[in-house]
Amino acid sequence: MRNGDSRVSDNEFGWRDHPRLRFLVDAPARVDGEFVLYWMTSARRTRWNFGLQRAVRWARELKKPLVVLEALRADYLHASDRFHRFVLDGMRYNERALENKNVLYYPFVERTAGAGKGLIAALGKHACVLVTDDYPCFFLPRMLERASRDVRARFEAVDSNGLLPMRAADRAFARAFDLRRYLQRELRPHLELMPSKDPLARVELPVLSQLPADIVRRWPRADARLLAGTTAALSELPIDHDVAATTLEGGAGAGERVLKRFVDERLASYDSDRNDVDVEATSGLSPYLHFGHVGAHQVFERIASLEQWSLDELSSKHSGTRAGWWGMSAASEAFLDQLVTWRELGFNACAHVDGYDTYAALPAWARETLELHAADERPECYTLKQFENAATHDELWNAAQNQLRAQGVIHNYLRMLWGKKILHWSKSPRAALATMIELNDKYALDGRDPNSYCGILWTLGKFDRPWGPERPIFGKVRYMTSDNTRRKLKVGAYIERWSSQDSLFKG
Numbered sequence: 021m022r023n024g025d026s027r028v029s030d031n032e033f034g035w036r037d038h039p040r041l042r043f044l045v046d047a048p049a050r051v052d053g054e055f056v057l058y059w060m061t062s063a064r065r066t067r068w069n070f071g072l073q074r075a076v077r078w079a080r081e082l083k084k085p086l087v088v089l090e091a092l093r094a095d096y097l098h099a100s101d102r103f104h105r106f107v108l109d110g111m112r113y114n115e116r117a118l119e120n121k122n123v124l125y126y127p128f129v130e131r132t133a134g135a136g137k138g139l140i141a142a143l144g145k146h147a148c149v150l151v152t153d154d155y156p157c158f159f160l161p162r163m164l165e166r167a168s169r170d171v172r173a174r175f176e177a178v179d180s181n182g183l184l185p186m187r188a189a190d191r192a193f194a195r196a197f198d199l200r201r202y203l204q205r206e207l208r209p210h211l212e213l214m215p216s217k218d219p220l221a222r223v224e225l226p227v228l229s230q231l232p233a234d235i236v237r238r239w240p241r242a243d244a245r246l247l248a249g250t251t252a253a254l255s256e257l258p259i260d261h262d263v264a265a266t267t268l269e270g271g272a273g274a275g276e277r278v279l280k281r282f283v284d285e286r287l288a289s290y291d292s293d294r295n296d297v298d299v300e301a302t303s304g305l306s307p308y309l310h311f312g313h314v315g316a317h318q319v320f321e322r323i324a325s326l327e328q329w330s331l332d333e334l335s336s337k338h339s340g341t342r343a344g345w346w347g348m349s350a351a352s353e354a355f356l357d358q359l360v361t362w363r364e365l366g367f368n369a370c371a372h373v374d375g376y377d378t379y380a381a382l383p384a385w386a387r388e389t390l391e392l393h394a395a396d397e398r399p400e401c402y403t404l405k406q407f408e409n410a411a412t413h414d415e416l417w418n419a420a421q422n423q424l425r426a427q428g429v430i431h432n433y434l435r436m437l438w439g440k441k442i443l444h445w446s447k448s449p450r451a452a453l454a455t456m457i458e459l460n461d462k463y464a465l466d467g468r469d470p471n472s473y474c475g476i477l478w479t480l481g482k483f484d485r486p487w488g489p490e491r492p493i494f495g496k497v498r499y500m501t502s503d504n505t506r507r508k509l510k511v512g513a514y515i516e517r518w519s520s521q522d523s524l525f526k527g
Contacts, residue, residue: 039185044168045175053148060090062155063180065272068318071178073219075151085228086123095133098462100263106270108249113271122225129242141170154179156370158468182364192372201340275308291354295433297514307465366474377473386481389495390449396492416502419518428465439479440500
């Protein structure tokens with residue numbers, strides 16, 4: 021692996037046709053502009069970040085100051101204390117990380133819905149080049165498209181999401197096996213081009229002391245009180261205060277600590293223990309990956325370093341099998357299959373499939389079998405509110421939903437069961453999909469993410485195959501039950517912890 025510095029030549033990460041680079045406005049750089057702008061939207065970190073690295077390259081080449089804008093809007097769907105606090109933790113960390121660097125960091129938080137409208141257009145009038153993050157789902161693609169309409173300067177979106185650029189392939193993959201086989205053929209050159217660990221290390225740039233006065237007056241910088249994300253500060257914002265912040269700290273610093281704990285203490289038993297709800301064997305990284313506080317390259321580098329691994333250990337076989345290709349331990353390969361194959365399957369789908377989160381995105385066989393059984397009698401049929409309040413007859417399902425409401429996460433294995441039972445107890449498969457997306461997007465810290473939509477649609481047959489025997493409601497879609505889960509896993513302590521509403525106040 022090669023960890024370069026921030027001097028990225030056109031022979032590395034600068035090609036016009038590089039799959040990590042997308043032009044929102046294909047125009048020349050304005051040499052008479054005042055600064056280069058990096059608009060941090062989904063890769064909310066200062067390390068292992070191709071977008072920041074690209075912006076640094078432009079600033080050095082043009083000999084201009086670099087401005088890093090990190091903004092937080094108030095009107096995104098399900099905006100709440102939970103998500104705001106997690107993002108604000110990251111903004112506070114980024115402010116500290118950049119205070120001694122040769123950049124101007126500008127945090128902006130909307131105090132009223134829509135207050136940030138026009139900010140990018142205003143900055144664009146002063147910028148030589150604008151660089152932002154490329155992310156394929158939720159409101160971010162629409163936000164970038166709207167912003168680009170009012171920008172005349174060169175405007176680039178950079179993909180820092182995964183080891184494989186999400187547009188490297190020209191198609192969506194129907195199964196994890198198919199993507200895995202493609203990765204085994206095509207990933208190596210992308211592993212040779214890692215982002216810089218610290219794009220601003222040893223970088224000398226002219227420093228801009230402040231943005232133009234008219235911009236600062238209309239869009240004032242977020243102060244320390246707001247960035248602290250206290251309950252009092254959040255209460256003043258027009259967001260949902262009923263979905264409370266969790267005890268989980270956000271930000272790149274917290275994410276790096278979670279990564280270190282996983283690699284040092286949990287990774288060795290990941291392949292054998294990750295489905296055990298009583299054992300802390302999962303990584304805990306998904307919220308940090310979702311908000312871009314930790315990057316996939318960063319996680320991969322830590323594991324490769326632990327394994328003392330090099331590219332020479334990659335297998336020359338491209339069979340699509342889960343184990344053996346990386347040339348690492350069984351535990352590391354099991355985790356990398358989740359981090360790379362399954363996570364990036366979601367990014368691939370969101371980048372290439374219109375309506376990636378809709379019923380139409382299911383494979384034909386799944387839609388056919390679900391429609392065939394859509395009128396089957398349900399053993400129970402719950403409303404969205406009953407699901408949300410964990411008011412079903414199943415104490416294991418209720419426990420999982422209570423954990424989601426309280427902590428913003430569900431244990432990985434139980435999340436699959438959570439979705440399968442929503443299908444089982446909903447009036448139709450379309451209603452089940454709507455319920456899963458609503459609850460996951462509202463409460464999950466790693467919701468509104470390609471990996472989340474990938475997992476939700478998997479419960480309805482996407483990325484899977486037909487299973488027998490054919491059953492009521494499920495048809496040929498893979499079947500799961502709470503009783504089977506109880507037989508496979510020890511869930512008693514989990515149910516006891518999350519069995520009542522009181523658990524929502526236990527953290």
